[in-house]
Amino acid sequence: MLSARGLQWAQVGYAHGAQDRYHPLRNPRGVWLMHSDLARFINTLNFDESSCSYGEGFTGTLRIREAMANHMNKFFKPASPIDAEEITFAAGVTDLNEACALVTCNPDAKEAIMLGRPVYGSFSRDLCMRTGVELEYVSVGNTDQFTPACVAAYEAGYEEAKARGRNIRALMICNPHNPLGNCYTRETLIGLLQLCARKGIHLISDEIYALSVYKRTDRPSESFTSVRSIDFSGIIDPKWVHVLYGMSKDFGACGLRLGCVVSQNRDFNNAMRSICRFSSPSQFSMEIAASLLENQDFLRSFLEKSQARLLHNRLVAESLLSQAGISFHDKGNAGFFIWLDLSPFLPTEETSGDGWKAQKLLSERLGKAGVSMSTGETYRAPEPGMFRVIFSVDEDTLREGIRRISRVVSGASVE
Numbered sequence: 001m002l003s004a005r006g007l008q009w010a011q012v013g014y015a016h017g018a019q020d021r022y023h024p025l026r027n028p029r030g031v032w033l034m035h036s037d038l039a040r041f042i043n044t045l046n047f048d049e050s051s052c053s054y055g056e057g058f059t060g061t062l063r064i065r066e067a068m069a070n071h072m073n074k075f076f077k078p079a080s081p082i083d084a085e086e087i088t089f090a091a092g093v094t095d096l097n098e099a100c101a102l103v104t105c106n107p108d109a110k111e112a113i114m115l116g117r118p119v120y121g122s123f124s125r126d127l128c129m130r131t132g133v134e135l136e137y138v139s140v141g142n143t144d145q146f147t148p149a150c151v152a153a154y155e156a157g158y159e160e161a162k163a164r165g166r167n168i169r170a171l172m173i174c175n176p177h178n179p180l181g182n183c184y185t186r187e188t189l190i191g192l193l194q195l196c197a198r199k200g201i202h203l204i205s206d207e208i209y210a211l212s213v214y215k216r217t218d219r220p221s222e223s224f225t226s227v228r229s230i231d232f233s234g235i236i237d238p239k240w241v242h243v244l245y246g247m248s249k250d251f252g253a254c255g256l257r258l259g260c261v262v263s264q265n266r267d268f269n270n271a272m273r274s275i276c277r278f279s280s281p282s283q284f285s286m287e288i289a290a291s292l293l294e295n296q297d298f299l300r301s302f303l304e305k306s307q308a309r310l311l312h313n314r315l316v317a318e319s320l321l322s323q324a325g326i327s328f329h330d331k332g333n334a335g336f337f338i339w340l341d342l343s344p345f346l347p348t349e350e351t352s353g354d355g356w357k358a359q360k361l362l363s364e365r366l367g368k369a370g371v372s373m374s375t376g377e378t379y380r381a382p383e384p385g386m387f388r389v390i391f392s393v394d395e396d397t398l399r400e401g402i403r404r405i406s407r408v409v410s411g412a413s414v415e
């Protein structure tokens with residue numbers, strides 16, 4: 001009854017969201033530390049009738065594009081100012097990631113996007129599900145992927161894929177990184193740009209956590225460097241570089257469904273605008289986001305508060321995890337998550353030594369205890385045992401969640 005692709009998509013498993021209402025312990029999903037501040041701000045706005053129409057079209061009003069250009073010029077410190085004409089909006093970065101895959105790679109031609117691993121798990125569907133594009137994951141080591149050492153690993157990955165007949169058309173990075181919470185150094189970004197220039201491939205940089213970065217008080221931390229802050233002269237033709245950003249993370253406003261791509265490539269931008277017509281953001285969302293971005297006083301205090309809360313919760317989480325004897329990637333200073341190493345606790349004796357099956361079993365046990373965490377398998381971790389815990393919930397929930405993780409991994413019952 002369905003087409004071949006329809007049948008394939010029917011198996012993917014995306015469905016409506018959970019209908020059970022928010023509960024601080026049983027169902028904290030999606031409620032972020034800053035949501036009440038954001039909701040208060042939105043409730044002060046008045047919309048006029050212009051938001052009820054198609055407005056200026058489908059991929060970003062001039063007002064939102066100018067507000068975003070000003071915002072990025074202030075916080076991303078671009079080497080040359082970002083102009084509103086370089087920006088295209090759509091209903092979220094998820095959609096724009098897919099659109100990047102569509103416009104940079106040909107389907108059915110063994111064309112691929114290269115990514116380091118571990119990396120944000122949804123890339124595996126977002127970039128591929130409807131595009132026919134393949135992904136090439138390269139093992140770049142947990143921390144090495146933020147130092148220039150990663151360039152050689154990517155180069156080797158590129159050559160190895162080429163030898164198999166895979167034609168890599170783009171390198172995708174996530175900076176600041178999900179799930180590791182690191183920011184790329186300027187040197188590393190330059191190395192990656194040089195690699196992309198040598199190979200003639202695009203660099204797509206998902207910078208959705210750009211301002212969810214906090215200075216650690218206990219050790220040095222890397223600050224955020226946008227790839228756009230690098231002067232491309234003598235390194236790469238700017239036409240190969242595209243940056244993604246959006247409202248979902250730094251502003252806690254994933255409900256607005258609003259993201260943008262910034263590029264100096266006119267053909268790329270024209271192609272994006274054509275296909276993003278099918279995923280255009282709501283005029284109401286753009287009005288809200290523009291009001292937020294234009295209100296410098298609100299924005300300053302919102303971001304300060306958000307970064308302070310994220311730092312506080314991260315340090316609380318790390319201290320509780322250490323007390324529980326759970327190791328984790330301790331270099332992160334961005335994002336809402338910590339990358340846990342639960343490999344010593346995998347019940348491999350119950351899975352005939354199979355680490356991936358043991359990870360699934362542990363994940364089920366955590367789920368039964370009311371703790372939901374993404375697994376390393378979803379995030380393409382090279383080895384089993386990694387889990388991603390989100391700490392941007394209220395402190396009681398965080399403490400209770402880590403207490404439960406600790407009980408489950410030590411084999412105790414959770415009461």
Ligand SMILES: Cc1ncc(COP(=O)(O)O)c(C=O)c1O
Pocket residue numbers: 091092093094095120174178206208246247248254257258259
């Ligand atoms: C790296 C990264 N990119 C994109 C997204 C999705 O963004 P949006 O809500 O704008 O679709 C996420 C959400 O978790 C993310 O972590």
